[in-house]
Every structure is written in structure tokens, then in C-alpha cells.
Amino acid sequence: MKQKNQHVHADPDAAQFYALPNTKTSPAQKLTVSSPEDVLAYIQCTLGFRPRNALVAVAFSGNQLSTVARCDLPGALQHMLRSDTPESVTFLDFGLTEPQELQLIDIGRHMGKLIAKEPSTTSCMLLYLSDDVSVGDQQALSVAGMANSIIAAQFGLQRVSVEEAWFIHHSLLWHLRCASTLECAVQRETVADPEQTDIFRSLDPQGDTTQQESATVRRLVFPPVPLPAARQLPDTQQLLEKQPKVVVDWLKLWDGQLANGPQMLDSAQVAEFLTSLEHTRVRDAVLALACFDFTTALRGMVTLGQFPFQVATAAGLSTNSSDGIHVRDCMRGQSERAPDWHRVHELERLCHQLLPLSDAGSGGAITAILVWIEWARGRGSIAATYVKQARKRFPTNHLLVMLEDFLRQGLVSGWAMRTDSAWSAQHAA
Numbered sequence: 001m002k003q004k005n006q007h008v009h010a011d012p013d014a015a016q017f018y019a020l021p022n023t024k025t026s027p028a029q030k031l032t033v034s035s036p037e038d039v040l041a042y043i044q045c046t047l048g049f050r051p052r053n054a055l056v057a058v059a060f061s062g063n064q065l066s067t068v069a070r071c072d073l074p075g076a077l078q079h080m081l082r083s084d085t086p087e088s089v090t091f092l093d094f095g096l097t098e099p100q101e102l103q104l105i106d107i108g109r110h111m112g113k114l115i116a117k118e119p120s121t122t123s124c125m126l127l128y129l130s131d132d133v134s135v136g137d138q139q140a141l142s143v144a145g146m147a148n149s150i151i152a153a154q155f156g157l158q159r160v161s162v163e164e165a166w167f168i169h170h171s172l173l174w175h176l177r178c179a180s181t182l183e184c185a186v187q188r189e190t191v192a193d194p195e196q197t198d199i200f201r202s203l204d205p206q207g208d209t210t211q212q213e214s215a216t217v218r219r220l221v222f223p224p225v226p227l228p229a230a231r232q233l234p235d236t237q238q239l240l241e242k243q244p245k246v247v248v249d250w251l252k253l254w255d256g257q258l259a260n261g262p263q264m265l266d267s268a269q270v271a272e273f274l275t276s277l278e279h280t281r282v283r284d285a286v287l288a289l290a291c292f293d294f295t296t297a298l299r300g301m302v303t304l305g306q307f308p309f310q311v312a313t314a315a316g317l318s319t320n321s322s323d324g325i326h327v328r329d330c331m332r333g334q335s336e337r338a339p340d341w342h343r344v345h346e347l348e349r350l351c352h353q354l355l356p357l358s359d360a361g362s363g364g365a366i367t368a369i370l371v372w373i374e375w376a377r378g379r380g381s382i383a384a385t386y387v388k389q390a391r392k393r394f395p396t397n398h399l400l401v402m403l404e405d406f407l408r409q410g411l412v413s414g415w416a417m418r419t420d421s422a423w424s425a426q427h428a429a
Contacts, residue, residue, distance in 0.1 A: 045203035108154030300327025333413030338421035364394030378416025
């Protein structure tokens with residue numbers, strides 16, 4: 001069985017898309033999925049947590065399960081499944097309202113596009129998981145069926161066929177694409193605990209995802225005192241041209257920490273790290289350095305014209321067109337060369353170490369790097385949470401603004417869409 005780490009994020013004002021690591025089996029290991037519990041176990045182990053109140057799309061590559069994408073169950077659908085809401089009464093009288101239908105169309109379009117981006121996808125199944133259903137079974141099935149018909153149609157427009165659609169609530173399974181509807185023999189079938197399946201024990205032998213219901217979001221630790229007003233931006237171009245050795249030494253300092261893991265830092269080293277990040281082009285080089293290596297990052301920046309030739313000369317390097325392409329595509333997570341996720345993890349650790357010591361000039365750069373790391377991994381929900389924490393303190397940071405726009409548009413890191421480059425928990429262990 002083949003697994004892929006493809007996770008997404010959408011407009012934070014709409015449904016929330018989660019992005020979490022997957023768990024990969026040995027290439028030689030073949031597992032057979034033969035029950036609803038097996039499917040739920042596969043989803044849980046792939047996402048890294050047990051989804052609740054969620055719409056989950058699972059793609060098929062031939063007869064193999066592959067991509068898994070999850071978003072919050074559409075708000076309109078959740079409300080119509082509760083007997084104590086006006087929406088449930090309105091549905092009985094008038095059916096879907098136009099805003100409710102548009103919400104379902106938007107979610108279906110977004111999910112369908114993401115599933116369709118994996119070229120090996122041949123079809124998919126949709127699962128509607130709800131823990132808060134209080135209307136009668138017939139009404140619940142009618143509501144879920146109507147929502148599914150709209151969402152599945154959007155998948156069809158992306159040329160992704162929805163072969164099956166399930167609605168699960170209170171451990172009961174219902175088919176949404178079934179000619180027999182309520183007379184279907186599967187309707188009201190009890191779904192057992194997915195963690196008791198052989199699939200779960202094979203994919204998550206340590207039980208790391210047991211009862212884990214959401215992504216763990218780390219609270220950013222900002223400096224304890226109010227940050228001073230931002231001072232005048234440093235002259236990066238003059239620094240690069242007149243003091244290229246300083247820039248090379250900065251990158252070597254970062255490279256040493258990423259290669260060996262964050263070490264204890266004295267005040268002089270902290271000052272060097274923070275000062276370097278005040279220069280936008282140096283910060284971009286640090287991201288490329290984390291994803292690849294010192295040589296690739298520096299040669300790529302010079303090839304792209306972001307660094308002058310003086311920097312390459314100071315490092316004893318020349319230009320390289322291939323490195324330039326990798327560095328150029330790095331910011332949007334689209335490089336053909338996969339990033340070194342271990343180095344990216346070390347950058348994350350170092351940034352959390354530096355953030356409480358930062359100031360107005362460097363703090364925005366550090367938080368932007370942390371947001372970018374989560375976005376690059378495909379963990380859009382965590383990235384959005386970081387943005388909310390950071391934008392209040394650093395409202396003008398260009399990278400934060402750009403990443404916030406990425407998240408608002410639902411843009412997904414290209415690395416997270418490819419099996420060969422997707423991040424997983426093992427890479428950050």
C-alpha cells in the first residue's frame with residue numbers, strides 16, 4: 001500500500017484545512033484494506049491524528065489508497081445536522097439556501113483541485129465524519145446526501161470520479177451513493193474502533209496517533225518586553241558589495257547550526273544571527289541553505305542576481321544555473337529537488353530559540369520563517385495560527401504578508417503535493 005503526504009489549507013474564514021505528517025510503511029510492505037475500520041485507520045495514520053467533524057477525501061491510484069486531504073465539515077452541513085438550529089428547520093422547509101450551496105461548491109472545488117494535482121489519482125472516496133448529529137436518521141442522510149451531490153459534482157469537474165461516499169456519525173456508517181438509500185444493508189452498520197485493526201498496528205505500531213484529534217500548535221514565545229519602533233532598514237546592497245565576507249560568515253554560522261543542531265549560543269552569536277535576518281536577501285538565503293546546503297544556497301542566490309559576484313568570490317564559488325532554479329523555486333515550495341527536512345527542522349528549533357531574544361527588526365523575520373516552514377510542510381492550519389500570533393506584532397513584515405496571502409488563497413506547497421518531497425514525522429524525529 002502506498003501513502004502520500006498531501007495536506008491542505010484554505011481560507012481561515014471558511015472551512016479549516018489541516019496539514020499533518022503521514023506515517024510511511026516499508027516499500028516491501030503490502031497491506032489490504034477490507035473494512036470501514038481499515039479505511040479510518042489508514043486515514044488516521046496518514047494524517048497523524050484522528051479526524052473529527054471532518055470531510056475527508058481519500059484518493060485511489062488504481063486499487064491502492066494514496067492521497068488524503070481533510071477539512072472541517074462545512075459549517076452549513078454541521079448546523080443542518082443539529083435539531084436545535086434554525087438551519088435544520090429551514091432545510092426541511094426549503095432545502096439548501098444559496099449561501100449554503102455556494103459554501104459547499106467552494107469546498108468541493110478546492111478539495112477536488114488538490115486531489116486532481118496528483119497525476120496518479122484515478123478516483124476517490126469521500127467521508128463525512130460528524131460527532132454532533134441530533135436530527136433523525138432519515139433527515140441526516142438526506143442532508144448529507146444533498147451536500148455530497150454538490151461536492152462530488154465539483155470533483156467531477158476536476159475529472160476525479162467519486163466512487164464511494166460515506167457518512168459516519170456516532171460510529172454508524174451510511175452510504176451516500178447507494179440506489180437502495182435507507183433500505184441499503186450497509187445503512188446503520190456499526191463501525192468498530194479503527195485502532196484495533198491490523199492496518200493501524202502496522203502503520204502506527206507505537207500508537208502515536210491514538211486519540212490525537214488535532215495538530216499540536218506551539219505557542220510562539222515573543223520577547224517579554226514591548227518591541228521598540230522599527231528603525232530604518234539597513235542598506236543590504238552596500239553590505240553585499242562592500243562587506244561580502246560578512247555575509248559569507250553569517251551563512252556559515254547558520255550552516256553550522258543546521259548541520260549539527262542548535263548549540264548553546266553566547267550573546268555575540270545571538271547578535272550575529274539576529275542582525276543577519278534584518279537583511280531580506282540574507283533571510284532568503286538562509287531558507288535556501290536550510291532546504292539544501294551552503295553551496296547550493298550561495299551559488300543560487302548569486303546566479304539569480306540576489307547576491308553580487310563579490311559574495312561568490314569571497315566564498316570561492318561561482319554561479320550555477322541548476323542551483324539558481326532550485327533556490328528560485330524554494331520560496332514557493334516548488335523546487336524539483338526535494339528539501340532536506342532534517343535541516344529545515346533544525347532551522348525551526350533554532351528560530352524558536354532566537355525568537356524570545358529578537359527585536360522589531362529580526363522578530364518579524366524569525367516568525368515569518370516559522371510560518372513558512374509549516375506552510376512548506378503542508379501544515380496550513382498551524383501556519384495560519386502562527387500568522388495570527390505574529391501579524392499583531394509585525395504588521396508590515398513582507399514575508400508574513402505574502403504567506404498570509406498564500407493561506408488566504410489556499411495555495412499549497414508544491415513539495416507537499418509530491419510523494420518524493422513531502423514532509424513526514426520521521427524526517428523531524
